[in-house]
Amino acid sequence: MQTTEGRITRSTGAAFAHYSLLCWLTGIAILASQPNFANTAPGTETEQNKTNTDWSNVPPVTSPPKPGMFSRPATPQAGYYSILDLLTGNKQSQPPVSPYPRFGLMTTPQFDIDFRYLEKPGHETDIFDPVKRIPIADDWLLSFGGSFWYRYMHETDSRLNENGLNNDYHLIRTRLHADLWYRDRVRLFAEFIDARSFDPELAPSGIDRNHTDMLNLFADIKVADVNGPVYVRVGRQELLYGSQRLISTLDWANTRRTFQGVKTFWRSDTIDLDAFWVRPMRTEKGDFDNWDTKQNFWGLWGTIKPRPDHLIDLYYLGLDNRHTVSDANIAAGNITRGDTIVHTLGGRLAGNFDRILYELEGMYQFGERSGLDVSAFAVATGVGYQLPLPMNPNIWIRYDFASGDSNPQDGRSNTFNHLFPFGHYYLGYIDLVGRQNVHDINAQVTLKPQPWFTFIGQYHRYYLANERDFLYNAGGVPLLRDPTGQSGSHIGDGIDFLANFHIARHHDVIVGYSKLFSGDFIKNQRPGINSDLFYVQYNFRF
Secondary structure, eight states, rough: OOHHHHHHHHHHHHHEEEHHHHHHHHHHHHHHHHHHHHHHHHSSSOGGGTTOOGGGOOOOOOOOOOOOTOOOOOOOOOOOOOOHHHHTTTSSOOOOOOOOSSSOOSSOOOGGOOGGGGTTTTTTOOOOOGGEEEETHHHHEEEEEEEEEEEEEEEEEEEEEEOOOOOOEEEEEEEEEEEETTTEEEEEEEEEEEEEEEEEESOOTTTTOOEEEEEEEEEEEEESSSEEEEEEEEEHHHHHHHHTSSSSTTTTTTOOOOEEEEEEEOSSSOOOOEEEEEEEEEEESSSSSSEEETEEHHHHHHHEEETTEEEEEEEEEEEOOOOOOHHHHHHHHHTTTEEEEEEEEEEEEEEETTTEEEEEEEEEEEEETTTEEEEEEEEEEEEEOOOTTTTTOEEEEEEEEEOOOOOTSEEEEEOOOBOOOOHHHHHOTOOOOSSSSEEEEEEEEEEETTTTTEEEEEEEEEEEEEESEEEEEETTTTEEOOOTTOOSSSSEEEEEEEEEEEEETEEEEEEEEEEEEEEEEHHHHHTTOOOOEEEHHHEEOO
């Protein structure tokens, strides 16, 4: 009965919170429509633009940050930019204008996709243009959009389970959104998501299912213009920063990752600055999601763009996680997933000098975890090169490190907490290694044999940073541990191959294969286990 009452309370509380938010958003829209609202907003205007808005710079989109293993694009040239172009003989003189990448995975939130090119005379037309940037009177703009994907997954020796079980299953995800602007002053954005898993042989992962829920539901209000707009965003929102090693939307997940709270952000030509306080959303498959009241996440993130093709990220992040860690887990040294106040200071340099690509990111953590003082750090560094050869090969050689803990009884905790990352992109697509207690020596090559075909290959050699700490997966879950350290440190070697076929403007197909060749550590912990993953994904966006 307690469980039922608790479920009713959570459901009622969630419904009340979101009903209140919707009422608040409606009130903002009504306020924005009043004649005197325009006169009280920041800035001055002419009589003409009181009734006619220049939409060419609305919304002020945040450009996707440069990832860690970015590729320098080839010089634009004539070619077939989709398989449909190839089949119809539509050879284009340059890349077509499109707000979406010609790739099946996209971490960028829908609210930062840039459709402002539709304001330019003579732009390329598309069948979905009528649902984009619909003018309502003179000062209102409404857009709709969405996406659908299907993925088939085949996992061998799934999740390093003792029985060596395989897992075949299917994932589908549907997203639809509506975006309403009043000039550049007020924005209301709502995005629906439905994520489902079918026929799994093992219990579905927590990131696989979320039936009929809201991924984003927020209001933006422009509060100033200081060499660039300043906005306050309130409500449910996806967060994405820097390399995404610490904060990402996690697009590989069927559910994606989202938060609820408030963010203030300022955009200028050379500096972006964000401050936020949020709580992560708890995905509840059959109920309306509620925020996690036992976690608070806040931060200050600045990006400096001193010159084209170069950036500097500087940030402070704080996480207060009050989930209780059991006595048994404390005794086992498994204390990273709760009862924590951890502060992260970090910085990142990234860019390219002509064909030479570079990145360096350092992160230091301090605080308290289960009564222990935290001192942990992580480093990610690499150098790349764009070879002047056909297929535009970009190669990277990289080293990733995150500290581990040698003794949970010594009064200190040295295991790095990777917060809310996109580990899948950096540490192997099979997701069995996370940015905690790890050395990863890795390399990547990206090829583009045709404008419609992208190939990515990765190689990883993994070691435990400390032989007495756990092997943590991409979600931060501790998988295996030998407290004696006798199983060795070599986790194994991983390979990843991914091919993306850009079928047409709105359609992509990804085919991928990943394998982890077990090293001494896994062989001693799970004899006979060698995990691999094969997947096929179709993605449609509009």
